[in-house]
Amino acid sequence: MKKTDILIAGVGGQGTILTGRIIAALAIAEGLDVKTAETHGMAQRGGSVITHVRLGEKVYSPLIPPGDGDILLSFEKLEALRWLPFLSKKGTVIVNTQELEPLPVLTGSMEYPEGILEEIEGKVSRLIAVDALSVDPVTENPRMVNTFLLGILAKNMPYEMEKWLKVMEEEIKAKLVDANKKAFMAGWNLQ
């Protein structure tokens, strides 16, 4: 099986680590080797964060070299642009079009960039852009953005839905499993 390199980008606190953990657990259930690299510590305080997930027959480095990534899953629009150089030109971008304004924009010293989706679309082979907050059940529960987007990613990977759901049961706190599964299915069934 060909190696798959997945980057999960977002803003500290959005749940990139949990999403990476679910993908990694699925890879193991599929008998694949897997490694992740995560952002902990200072950057988690609302900073730009990235989780690397690599799966394949044998994975050495936990870090995806710039230009090697197959899929960039971004929980925020600007972060998709920031981490785009890690993706291969043949790669796929799945992005939540939500805008979370970084401090230089909030204070008015910079503008939130225009035309991000157009720029990404012209530079990669495939772009899936979704306003996650406009889709049920994320609308009622914005914390489910990560598993909703995971559902979209999962649909674009060669593993069965039931296996993803089973892994989620193992990786997510019991009382949150049902809500997360619902969000995952909304992503899986999108389009």
Place this chain on the structure above:
Amino acid sequence: MNDKLVIMTGNEAIARGAYEAGVKVGTAYPGTPSTEILENLARYPGVNCNWSSNEKTALETAIGASMEGARVLTAMKHVGVNVAADPLLTLSYTGVGGGLVLVSADDPGMHSSQNEQDNRHYARFAKIPLLEPSDSAEAKDYVIYAFELSERFDTPVMLRSSTRISHSRSTLQLGQREEKEIAGFEKNPAKYVMLPGYARQRHPLVEERLLALEAEAELSPLNRIEPGTGKMGVICSGVAYQYAREALPEASFLKLGFSHPLPKNMVRQFASTVEEIIVFEELDPFFEEQLMAMKLEIPVRGKALFGLLGEFGAEMIREKLLGHKEEQIEVRPSIPARPPVMCPGCSHRGVFYTLKKLKLKVMGDIGCYTLGALPPLEAIDSCVCMGASIGMALGMARANPASAADTVAVIGDSTFLHSGITPLLDAVYNKAPITVLILDNSTTAMTGHQEHPGTGTSLQGEPAPNVELENLCRSLGVKRVTVVEAFNLSHLQKTLKEDLAAPEPSVIITRHPCVFLIKDFDRPPVVDEDSCTGCQVCMKLGCPALSFKDEKAKINSTICNACGLCEQLCRFEAINPAGGKAGD
């Protein structure tokens, strides 16, 4: 045995290894990227774990546990080893009772640190063995090996992780715990009492031990030659091995897992099978310099290619060694940065706003509040190490007594207990009229909200005695101690002005729990757009919940925690409480 594969971070794997090795005691002070080691170890049965006030007390506690005959693990970030270095270098002389392993988690690239020192030097400095795992499976296995090595050679062992080991997940198999009896302390002054006379007898043993450890490293399964088909030989350790292995499938490798003392015979043997050696090591030329001193007959290259700075990656080898640069997507220049920020509702924000407003010199310290150095607050003028703020403020007052009138030291509660007490004592003793702010948010926030001796709760979540900061400061001889509610800016400003003018040392404790510890928030305030004049005073807070659009302030109610600072600042009554609780 359970042969099922599981996936763990390096930190989880280190804790698991300690558990399987029969560790009875674990100690640490939190520090990224090491923090989760003790948090995970504490969850296993039969292991007594405690947070320590700092890394020195953590190691000293570990030494005592070892002398009593227990296997013990202590974990810290790289700069924490500086704090623990005093006991470490003499511990090398005394050796151990039960096995003692010190985990140093280094941070190449400074993801969450103030420097990127290479702690492999400490193993050499202390003349103790160094193990460097390259993934989670090795992290667990090496910890078990380290305990055996520690007891067999009567030495502490350093296990060096790094951010990409500690915070990466990879697969491993779990083993069973091997229970170890606690042998009990045996009096042995010549071994444990390092008076000069005894220490002189111990030093030659340390040197002999080092030679014996080198012989052990030659045979250790942790060091291995992986023959390739090319002429190139790569020497590496830790996560750098993974980067190099990925980029150079054809090369021969000498993978060093037991990397100090360097197995020189193995290196010579390896060198005889290749035509050139590439040393691929992050940060300092630790191996490279030792190789140079060996005067091998083939070329050795390392730092000339890869440099001394930051993290490495597989792409560095492809580019610098193979001349192949991956074609990369270029994006527009000048993308707005997204630096970490203090959270909405953070109790530090108003303090820094006030310090900036009063145009004070601010000696900073290590914690979330170091973010007060970033725009728009830009209120911190220094950050060196844990506890430095108070000593530095004292030094300024010694150099220029007038500076005490416009200088404050700012330090968090956990950091104060870590290493702020002694410099405050110095200030009292030396009659320096400095002003110290202890930002007491009742937790060790930056590393993920660990308990400490001031929180009233233990690592395991049990009730614990808690030191009261105001009484502690008074007991040190500080007469002016004031507790201020952190969001009461007028009280803070008034107290600051009085204390800066006072001819004696003073402490202001600004108190409010970290926003992560609060469950019950008021509803976010609302902006009355008709009253908002667009003056942007509220924007000086640098709050992520506030923005400025169409000449008006805006509040993002999904992330606002209703701390009320912006309401306090607004002179036009344009920001007003919504009333009620967030959940209403």
